[in-house]
Amino acid sequence: MGKLTIGCFSSLVGSMTLDFAVKLCAAAIDKGHKVDFWVSGNGTMLSIKDQRAFKDYSALEKPLKELMAKGLNVTACEACAEARGYHKDNTMEGFKRHSMDWYLASAFDADRVLHIGGE
Amino acid sequence: MATTKLGFIVQRPPYKSENPKLALTHAIASQSVEVYLKEGDLVTADIAFIGDGVLNCIKNQKAMDIYKLTSTETHIKMALLLDLNILVCKEDLARFGLTENDIVIDAEEFGAEMKTKVVPFSEITKMMEEVNHLLFF
Numbered sequence: 001m002g003k004l005t006i007g008c009f010s011s012l013v014g015s016m017t018l019d020f021a022v023k024l025c026a027a028a029i030d031k032g033h034k035v036d037f038w039v040s041g042n043g044t045m046l047s048i049k050d051q052r053a054f055k056d057y058s059a060l061e062k063p064l065k066e067l068m069a070k071g072l073n074v075t076a077c078e079a080c081a082e083a084r085g086y087h088k089d090n091t092m093e094g095f096k097r098h099s100m101d102w103y104l105a106s107a108f109d110a111d112r113v114l115h116i117g118g119e
Numbered sequence: 120m121a122t123t124k125l126g127f128i129v130q131r132p133p134y135k136s137e138n139p140k141l142a143l144t145h146a147i148a149s150q151s152v153e154v155y156l157k158e159g160d161l162v163t164a165d166i167a168f169i170g171d172g173v174l175n176c177i178k179n180q181k182a183m184d185i186y187k188l189t190s191t192e193t194h195i196k197m198a199l200l201l202d203l204n205i206l207v208c209k210e211d212l213a214r215f216g217l218t219e220n221d222i223v224i225d226a227e228e229f230g231a232e233m234k235t236k237v238v239p240f241s242e243i244t245k246m247m248e249e250v251n252h253l254l255f256f
Contacts, residue, residue: 099151
C-alpha cells in the first residue's frame with residue numbers, strides 16, 4: 001500500500017471542496033493507504049472543535065474523528081489557523097498544528113501528492 | 120540521501136485569493152523542511168507563474184501601503200534570496216502587454232543572487248515533467 005499526502009486550502013463552509021478532500025481521505029484509508037492530510041489557508045476551519053452540525057452547512061467533525069481513529073494523520077497550518085483566531089485551545093483533539101514545512105516533509109516520501117482547492 | 124522535487128504552479132492573480140501567497144509561503148518552507156527529514160534528504164521547490172498568475176510578478180506593488188500586508192512582490196524576492204528557481208511564462212506576460220521590465224527580476228537589495236527567469240511555456244512544461252509532484256495554486 002502507498003502513502004498519500006493530501007493538501008486542501010478551501011474553507012469548510014462555502015465550498016464542497018473540503019468535503020471532497022475528506023471523502024478522498026476516507027476512500028484511501030479504506031483501501032489501506034497511509035494518508036497525511038494537510039489543511040492551510042481557509043481549510044484550517046476544519047480544525048475547530050465543537051462545530052454545530054446544521055443540515056445547510058458542511059459538518060465534518062464526526063467523519064474526521066472516525067478517520068483519525070482509523071489512522072488518518074491530519075495537520076493544520078498553525079500560522080493560517082492563528083491568523084483566523086483558531087487557537088490551540090479550540091482545536092479538535094488529535095488535530096495537529098505545524099508550520100508549512102510539515103506539508104513538504106510529508107510530500108518527501110509520499111507516493112502521490114494531491115493538492116486540492118483554494119478559493 | 121534523497122531529494123524530492125516539488126513544482127508550485129501559480130495560476131491565479133494576486134490579492135484576489137490567498138492562493139498565490141500560499142504557494143510562495145509553502146515553497147519558501149522548503150528551506151526549513153530538513154528538521155523533519157533524515158540528514159542529507161532534501162525537498163526542493165520550483166515556482167512557475169503562468170496564466171493570470173504572471174500578474175503576481177509585477178514590480179512596485181503597494182500592498183503594504185494599501186492593505187498593510189507584505190506584498191507578493193516581497194515574497195517573490197524572499198524566494199529569490201533563498202535561491203528558489205522562479206519561472207515566469209513569457210507568452211502569458213506578452214498576453215498582458217508586459218515584459219521583463221515590468222516584473223520582479225531580482226532582489227539585489229536583499230542580497231539575492233538568484234534571478235527570475237522569463238521563459239517560454241515549453242520550459243515550464245519541462246520543469247513540470249522533471250519534478251516529483253506538482254502543486255497547483
